[in-house]
Amino acid sequence: MSAEPQPEAHPQPEALRRVARVVLLDPRDRILLLHGHEPGDTADDWWFTPGGGLEGDETHEQAALRELMEETGITEVELGPALWQRICSFPFAGRRWDQDERYYLARTSQTSTQATGLTELERRSVAGARWWTCQELTEAHETVYPTRLAELLRRLLDEGPPSRPETLDTEIV
Secondary structure, eight states, rough: OOOOOOOOOOOGGGGGGEEEEEEEOOOTEEEEEEEEETTTTTEEEEEEESSOOOOOTTOOHHHHOOOOOOOOOOOOOOEEEEEEEEEEEEEEEEEEEOOOOOOOEEEEEEEOOOOOOOOHHHHHHHHEEEEEOHHHHHOOOOOSSSSTTHHHHHHHHHHHOOSSSOOOOOOOO
C-alpha cells in the first residue's frame, strides 16, 4: 500500500518570520536588487530586494533601514510608505523559511554599494547587487522575487504608491 502524497501545508501565521524589505529607487527610477544563490550552489540563483527579519522590538521601518545598511552600505535613504505585503515559503540553506514580508518604498541618490554587515549565511549566499531599470526587469530571464516585481514596479512608477499596502499573492516555492 503506497502513501498518498500530502498537499504542501500553508504556513501558519504564528510561525511566520516577520520581514521588512526595501524597494530602493535611485534618481533614475532604477531598483536595487541583490543577487543570491543557494549556499554551495551558485547555479541555483535569483534576484531579490534588500531586507530581512525584524530583531527584538524593532519596527518594520527600523528593520528595513538596518537591513538596507547591512546588505548594501546605503544609509542616505528617504524611507517611504509600505507598498506591498505577502506571505511566502521557500527552501533555503537546508531549511524552510515561512515569512510575512512588508515591502517599503525608499529613494536614494547613493548608488554605490558595499555589503559590510552580512551575516555568515549571507556571505555564503549573496553574490552582489545591481541597479535595474524597469525595462531590464521586464525583459529579464532570471528568477526574481517577488515573482511579479517587474509588473509591480511599472505600476508604482506609473501610478505612485498605493494608498494602503497591497496584499500580494502567497508564494510557496
